[in-house]
Amino acid sequence: MKIGLKTLLLPAGEAAVAAxxxxxADGGLVAFPTETVYGLGADATNAAAIAHLxxxxxxxxxxxxxxxxxxxxxxxxxxxxxxxxxQLAEAFWPGPLTLVLPKSADCAVADLxxxxxxxxxxxxxxxxxARDILRAFGRPVVAPSANLSGHxxxxxxxxVLNDLGGRIDLIVDGGAVAVGVESTIVGIFDQPIxxxxxxxxxxxxxxxxxxxxxxxxxxxxxxxxxxxAPGMLASHYAPRTKVRLNAMRLEPGEALLAFGxxxxxxxxxxxxxxxxxxxxxxxxxxxxxxxxxxALDTRAARTIAVMPIPDDGLGEAINDRLRRAAVGRE
Ligand code: AMP
Ligand code: MG
Numbered sequence: 262m263k264i265g266l267k268t269l270l271l272p273a274g275e276a277a278v279a280a281x282x283x284x285x286a287d288g289g290l291v292a293f294p295t296e297t298v299y300g301l302g303a304d305a306t307n308a309a310a311i312a313h314l315x316x317x318x319x320x321x322x323x324x325x326x327x328x329x330x331x332x333x334x335x336x337x338x339x340x341x342x343x344x345x346x347x348q349l350a351e352a353f354w355p356g357p358l359t360l361v362l363p364k365s366a367d368c369a370v371a372d373l374x375x376x377x378x379x380x381x382x383x384x385x386x387x388x389x390x391a392r393d394i395l396r397a398f399g400r401p402v403v404a405p406s407a408n409l410s411g412h413x414x415x416x417x418x419x420x421v422l423n424d425l426g427g428r429i430d431l432i433v434d435g436g437a438v439a440v441g442v443e444s445t446i447v448g449i450f451d452q453p454i455x456x457x458x459x460x461x462x463x464x465x466x467x468x469x470x471x472x473x474x475x476x477x478x479x480x481x482x483x484x485x486x487x488x489x490a491p492g493m494l495a496s497h498y499a500p501r502t503k504v505r506l507n508a509m510r511l512e513p514g515e516a517l518l519a520f521g522x523x524x525x526x527x528x529x530x531x532x533x534x535x536x537x538x539x540x541x542x543x544x545x546x547x548x549x550x551x552x553x554x555x556a557l558d559t560r561a562a563r564t565i566a567v568m569p570i571p572d573d574g575l576g577e578a579i580n581d582r583l584r585r586a587a588v589g590r591e
Pocket of ligand 1: 325327375
């Protein structure tokens with residue numbers, strides 16, 4: 262992993278914004294202030310950069326991340342906006358509102374950023390430093406809180422340095438941020454749904470839309486009262502094809518999700534083979550995980566057999582997602 266990086270700390274300003282855009286373009290990690298907490302930014306279109314982000318935070322699981330953009334034009338390139346989504350965007354962006362929308366046909370956001378889902382979470386933050394960086398960089402940026410997994414969210418640059426010094430490339434110091442709540446997350450499906458309460462009150466959203474936001478049903482998948490499009494609310498991606506873990510031999514008609522170069526018997530009869538990382542690199546495997554799963558899922562194989570993957574480093578998060586995929590949607 263990339264520990265032992267020299268973490269540069271720059272005061273917010275033109276030079277810092279230019280440096281941040283450069284680091285992001287190179288696939289690096291930049292902490293910067295948003296109106297809620299300091300975010301840890303990575304290029305949302307670069308799966309390897311996002312794998313490093315997970316590693317730097319020490320996060321044991323891959324959750325879908327929010328893609329931050331500078332303006333509505335950029336947002337419309339990655340998500341499909343219907344009339345309700347546009348109304349909310351116009352009323353509340355920039356600000357503490359995240360919209361979860363169907364991905365656009367040519368959505369450039371990496372599968373690892375959306376955890377393999379067909380939806381994408383989008384926000385235009387209001388903090389001037391965050392917006393300057395997004396404008397300068399010109400591509401969507403994922404930015405979960407800039408702290409080690411399990412620690413509290415940072416509200417000053419020194420918090421970020423304590424947690425992530427030596428693990429990320431750059432910290433842009435924009436002073437103390439308001440200790441705000443997280444963004445409110447609204448899913449725009451057939452009917453808009455409040456996915457997470459946050460900084461923007463529900464009543465404000467309902468006033469603009471002229472309707473009551475649905476609450477996510479306790480069990481989204483089995484709510485037959487008002488069915489949702491399948492998978493819309495799923496908290497994780499589950500392939501349609503059955504998934505079998507720790508496979509060292511293949512049955513006929515199975516597809517193989519390989520890792521490394523260990524021999525797998527029966528491979529000559531495989532329906533398809535994709536390798537997460539031939540050289541056994543867990544970062545590379547993380548970057549490829551959702552894309553490969555989705556690709557194998559389209560191959561009409563009987564089962565996707567997955568080779569054993571070590572549980573260290575990002576292996577823990579990879580195995581967590583694979584176990585969920587093997588169980589199906591929860
Ligand atoms: P944070 O960056 O800490 O504010 O967390 C991001 C939140 O957005 C998490 O609660 C995610 O589960 C949620 N989220 C991101 N993308 C999606 C999506 N496509 N569908 C549903 N929830 C999402
Ligand atoms: Mg956090």
